[in-house]
Amino acid sequence: MDMKQYMQGLGEQARQASRAMSAADSGAKNAALLAIAQRIQADRDALMAANADDMAAAHANGLEPALLDRLELTPARIDAMLEGIEQVAALADPVGALTDLVARPSGIQVGKMRVPLGVIGIIYESRPNVTVEAASLCLKSGNAVILRGGSEALRSNRAIAQCICDGLADAQLPAAAVQVVETSDRAAVGELITMPDYVDVIVPRGGKGLIERISQDARVPVIKHLDGNCHVYIDDDADIDMALNIAVNAKTQRYGTCNTAESVLVASAIATEILPRLASTLHAHHVEMRVCERSKSIISQANSALPLVDATDSDWYEEYLAPILAIKVIDDVEQAIEHINHYSSQHSETIVTDHYQRAMDFIRQVDSSSVMVNASTRFADGFEYGLGAEIGISTDKIHARGPVGLEGLTSQKFVVLGSGQIRT
């Protein structure tokens, strides 16, 4: 098979389908989503069987347990897929919204209309439920999508894609609006990310290595999320109990998520009051503490039995994704902002304070995709933000920042309504 030709074939079909999807009304798109859910419901056994084949092959290939867990489809996971599709169907359709229409001195009216991006390429790893999630969001936002899942999930993804195509056909929408790359050859990714004529944007979902490679080689815009080195800053004027609550929740509620806090910065004026309590709570949660000199001296003075690790400069950059937290005492909010803008991955940061001006300065000056006051960084999430679902979280600065939902899969064009105006 000539890979370039194969991928361009998918691209041409996707481009064609994207025209019909962009013109489809909300009713048709919702009908397709519900038809897809029905098809999946009807084909549960076939999906489970295809997934069992993938799992057997993965076991035989010695895939590690964490990846096996992500690959596995269970009845509960299929239920969650179905629920997800229904949720996306229930979301408001962003496409076609005409806003900001104003009359200009020339007599024309100028506004903006929200429109699909066109063709989205999604590259992801083992979780087959991404196939459904990503397809649902792309369909609802009027786009066509080319899905490139992990080779270990190919049989599962094929079975899911069949349900999706059947559901689209049930609703008289083009089946090619959702296509799965039917080869595990890695060259397919290389083609997918270098076909600007057929693909408008790439969304990679996976490890940092994958995303860096794709960003490096892509000739198409990439909506990407590299890492989440999130910060909690506890200000002089913080409510102590609130600060402890937020810092501990941001670190310990889940260790493996990108919106988990990796560093806590504490204003020096409040450090002796809060650090000993914070340290003993973290210790009770079995969190390893990587501390600056000032933190170390304050904590060990209060309780010399607590194990502490000396932080090095690299700790301030680290996304641990583990029960490890870096702790640093700093002078004030300006230093917190400076530290965060220097070390953070521009994902999500929070300040705990009762001081109005410092809260305002923090949200204005911290250059991250989510900036919070008196809330846990764990809220940085499409569902919590009310986007309904997310295709990913962008730490880029152009187009979409933060959780990317339906709106992030669209853009706005200008609309001019005239009554015969010409330029003079």
Place this chain on the structure above:
Amino acid sequence: MDMKQYMQGLGEQARQASRAMSAADSGAKNAALLAIAQRIQADRDALMAANADDMAAAHANGLEPALLDRLELTPARIDAMLEGIEQVAALADPVGALTDLVARPSGIQVGKMRVPLGVIGIIYESRPNVTVEAASLCLKSGNAVILRGGSEALRSNRAIAQCICDGLADAQLPAAAVQVVETSDRAAVGELITMPDYVDVIVPRGGKGLIERISQDARVPVIKHLDGNCHVYIDDDADIDMALNIAVNAKTQRYGTCNTAESVLVASAIATEILPRLASTLHAHHVEMRVCERSKSIISQANSALPLVDATDSDWYEEYLAPILAIKVIDDVEQAIEHINHYSSQHSETIVTDHYQRAMDFIRQVDSSSVMVNASTRFADGFEYGLGAEIGISTDKIHARGPVGLEGLTSQKFVVLGSGQIRT
């Protein structure tokens, strides 16, 4: 000079300055703009002298007349620069606007804040007034900017940059917020477009060749405008006089602009009525007509003396930027939409019609950055749209489409306002 080191030095200073610019309030940014205007006013003679040196060198190097014209600074052009700066100062500041703040079930409030992109790299050709225009827009939107003008304008750009830096200093803003690349070595561009740590977005302004090269090599997002193959579609239900007016204006008001029409599509039902009149008006304007077979037969039947050229498929793709127009008879609005989505450069297209549903279908389904009803494509312009000024026109689909003004130089981050909420 080590080019990488030199460019990274500019990048580091720009990144640093961008922090201060992003925190600067509107008053300070406007004060800087007005101080820059005062400096330019005071240094008019020095600017003219520097430009005279550039002009002399360009003459000696045999630069072509069109480029010489673009390079030249005249008292009137300096006046226009000053007026442009005052207009940007008068525009509303987009930075810091907090919108869509809603309360979520968890108790947090989630909204979006408009923030600068950071550091913008602008690559342009001979016109030194771009230095002032681009710098003004970047400053007002809270960004730092690195300007890389044409080597033939280096002395002029240096003199202008000096006024800008002095004006910034007058207003206590960092002079490094606007930096001019002080070398005519082309390697500087190669560095500028591959420093994602220091540059957030590149805006190339110039010929298609330049923009294609930059897009190909950039490792930073590019806001680009390749070409403007714009269409006028005259529907069955068009008002004949309005259609003639719009088609002729869209083609002939200026030939060299990107929003000039290059093709007119005429619905077959109205073709015999309108084409003979359109053809004789275009002929009177000395416009060469490249016609499809149906157009040819209708026009020559009415007036066999009119010179007509047979259109080839490549004509439908062409951006003539000249008194040439491609003319095609088609069946209906569906075919018009299909033709445009296939051949157009996704810049600006207009339908002339009195039919409500066809107007709606056209604006919804034509996938271009500006879509119009009953207005000349020549309106696709930042000033006409009320953006105040534009840094360029984007034919890309992500981030900004169409004329890019202050808002296109910003993005939105999420803001979460809590009162102690944690995830459970």
